[in-house]
Amino acid sequence: MDLIKKFIPYYKPYIGVFLFDLFCATVLSIIDLVFPQFIRILRETLFLEEPAIIMKRIWIIGLLLLVLYFIRFLCRWYVTYWGHMMGAKMESGMRKELFERFEAFSFSYYDTHNTGEMMSKLVSDLFDISELAHHGPENIFISFVKIVGSFILLMRINVPMTLCLVSVVFVMAVFSVSRNRKMRATFSDNRKKVAGINSSLQDTLGGIKVVKSFTGEEIEEKKFDKSNLAFLESKKDNYKQMALFHSGNNFFEGLLFVTVIVAGGVFIAKGQMTVEDMAIYALYINIFINPVNVLVEFTEQLQKGLAGFGRFCEVMDTVPEIVDKEGAKELTHVEGVIDYEDVSFAYGEEDSVLDHISLHVDKGKNIAIVGPSGGGKTTLCSLLPRFYDVTGGSVKIDGVDIRDVTQRSLRSFIGIVQQDVYLFNGTVRENIAYGKPDATMDEIREAAEKADLTDFINSLSDGFDTLVGERGARLSGGQKQRIAIARVFLKNPPILILDEATSALDNESERYVQDSLEKLSVGRTTITIAHRLSTILGADEIIVLGSNGIEERGTHKELLRTGGLYEKYYRMQFE
Template sequence: MKLIKKFIPYYKPYIGVFLFDLFCASVLSIIDLAFPQFLRILRSTLFLEEPKVILSRLGILALALIVMYVIRYLCRYYVTYQGHMMGARMESGMRKELFDRYQAFSFSYYDTHNTGEMMSKLVSDLFDISELAHHGPENIFISVVKIVGSFILLLRINVPMTLCLVAVVICMAFFSISQNKKMRATFSDNRKKIAGINSSLQDTLGGIRVVKSFTGEAIEAEKFDRSNIAFLDSKNANYRRMAWFHSGNNFFEGLMFVTVLVAGGFFIAKGQLTGEDLAIYALYINIFINPVNVLVEFTEQLQKGLAGFERFTEVMETMPEIVDKDDARELKDVKGVIDYEKVSFAYGDEEAVLKDIDLHVEAGKSVAIVGPSGGGKTTLCSLLPRFYDVTAGSVKIDGTDIRDVTQKSLRSFIGIVQQDVYLFNGTVKENIAYGRLDATMDEIVEAAKNADLLEFIESLPNGFDTQVGERGARLSGGQKQRIAIARVFLKNPPILILDEATSALDNESERYIQESLDKLSVGRTTITIAHRLSTILGADEIIVLDEDGIKERGNHKELIKKGGLYEKYYRMQLGAV
């Protein structure tokens, strides 16, 4: 009931369509109930008249029935079309809500949740919710109207026989309720298992190049088989429970006909029921049983929809860890002074990755961060755009705590070039202009020129309109990196983060990319994470960071003279001072 109460408000924007849908559903039910009653009335009135009278009135009767079924046709059309569209619009709105909530989550959420599972919630779960949104109220309403209406009419024909029928229905209801609880658990397990398949599939297809290069097809097939078989086992339990549910209800439906036949024969023998009334009674039994069947079938749909909605609400009720303050202001006129003051950070309940870090960077200066893997270099840089929030201390830009400004304005002043470049499946132009959709073609061309990319783009068959493929699969590593650099040139931020931007490239590509990065860094406050020390020799300050914090700081010459950790790294890489 708690889930249903949470679900009801989603009907509010479509209340007009919803109410008229129920009105049309009630008209359908009334027309279905009316036909046997017409037959009963005609049997005792018109059909007892002379043949001439019957023939003279058949045209009017046919016209009245045709009008009735035209109305039924129009109502059915509305219920089928507008009712389904209402469900589809609700699904679309909920999908937008879920997508927006996913985008609001910080990196920590994505560190612990799989993309395939999130996609399953966006697609499969919401489809089941949509079907429930449309068919749920409609099926319940039609069924209740038909059951109550036919029940009243059955009572008018024969009360004792109808009471016998009610006893069977009550037993059927208790059986359905008991099975329903067990069935819901299996549907919930189904949702988890199909999410597991999506997760396995996304993981394999996303890393297909690694899979093939290491001939890991058999490994991936085994992993997929495990999740696939787990889903099959879950389906097996689900279908077994459904079989109990449906076969049990079919048994009770059979009992209803047995009850009518036996009780009808008994009351005919007692002179309390005529054969004609029993025939009419049998017609109403079909009308009575049909909505019962609908409710039984709907129970399966209800459990699927509620299982999906439960997973939907789990996400929607998960609050983003990083949110703007109510009084957060826009960050403006950034010069680029950066301060880390007593900064500590830990991932969840794990041991702190950063401890009491103090770092000051003047506007327009360049700082390089080096150190062993796992020392917290990338984490330190991720705190600046608030991809994570500090556990203790503060990060400031131009003296303003970044938690006091909006995330959007903060990130608009920071450009990031990473080692693992992500390009969207679109054109070269769309990828360069990703951060500035309002950019003119001249500005996009200028950004490409600054990134030394223009000559390459002009050599492509479709120039700037050339498709790059999924994740930029049609381009080399250096070409993708240059597009990423052009993207930042176009954004033109005062603060720049270079996260091992050249470490995955060959020496020649690295040299050209480094020239582009040097050009990009001019006039900007730049923080560079580097494994290749040859790329940071000209940095204003070099920070040596490990798991214990900042070990050394100074420019290249100063750190070489110290003969410490930096000098050790430098000799290991280059072999000489």
């Protein structure tokens, strides 16, 4: 009931369509109920008249029936088309909500959740919710009208026999409710297992180059088989419950016909019922059983939809860890002065990654951060655009605590070039323009030129309109990196973070990319994370970040003279 209460408000934007859908469903039900009664009335009136009178009036009656069934045609069209469109629009709106919620989560959410599971919630779960949104109220309403209407009409024909039928339906309802609870658990398990398959598939296909280079096809097949067989076992349990549910209800439907034949025969023998009334009664039995069947089949759809909606609510009820505080201001101008004041940070319940770090960076300065892997270099930089929030202390830009401004305005002033460049499956132009979606073609060309991309782009068959492939699969590492640099040139932020931007490149590519990065850094406050010390020799200040926090700081020459940790790293690389 809690899930249903949460689901009802999603009908609000479509209340007009919803109410007219129910009106059309009512008309459909009434026309279906009228037909057997129409036959009964004709049997008692017109069909007792002279043949000539019957011939004269039957055409009028036929025309009336034709009009009724044309109205039925229009109502069925509306229910089928607009009813489904209402469900599809609700699905689309919920998918938009879910996507926006995924985007709102901080990096810590993605550290613990799998992309394949998220895709399952965005696609398959919401499709089941869409079907429930349309068919749920409609099926219940039509079934209610038909069951109540046929019950009233059956009571008018023969009260005792109708009460016999009601007793069978009551037992059938008790059976359905008891089996329904077991079905719901299996449908919920199905959804989790489908998410497991999506997760395994996404993981394998995303790393297909690694799989093939290590001949890991058999390993991946075993991993996929495990999740696939788990889903099969889940379906096995689900189908067992469904089989018992449907076969049991079919038995009760047959029992209704048995009751009609036996009880009808008894009442005819006692003179309490005519053969004609029993024939009409049999017609109404079909109308009575049909909505019962619909409700039985709807139960499966209900469980699928509620299972999917439950998973949807799990995400929507998860509060993003990083949100704009109430009254957060827009950051409108940035000089580029950065201060880390007594900053500490830990991932969840883990030990602290950063402890009481204090660091000041003047406007336009170029500082570099070096140190061992796992020492917190990337984490320190990730705190600046609020990808994570500090667990202690504060981070300030131009003296303003970054938690006091909106995330969107904050990040608009920060450019990031990472080691693992992500290019979207589009054209070169689209990927460069991601730094400024409303950029003109001249601006895009200028950014490409600054990133030393002009000759490369001119060599492509379609120039800027060349497709780069998924994650930039058609380009080399250096080419992808320079496209990422062009993005930042176009964005033109006053603060720049270079996260090991050249560590994965060969020497020649590194030289081109490093030239581009040096151009990009001019006039900007730049923080560089580097393993290759050759790329940071000209930094204004080098910070050595170790397990004990900031262990050394100074220029390249100063740190070499001290003979400390930096000097050790330098000798290891160059000697």
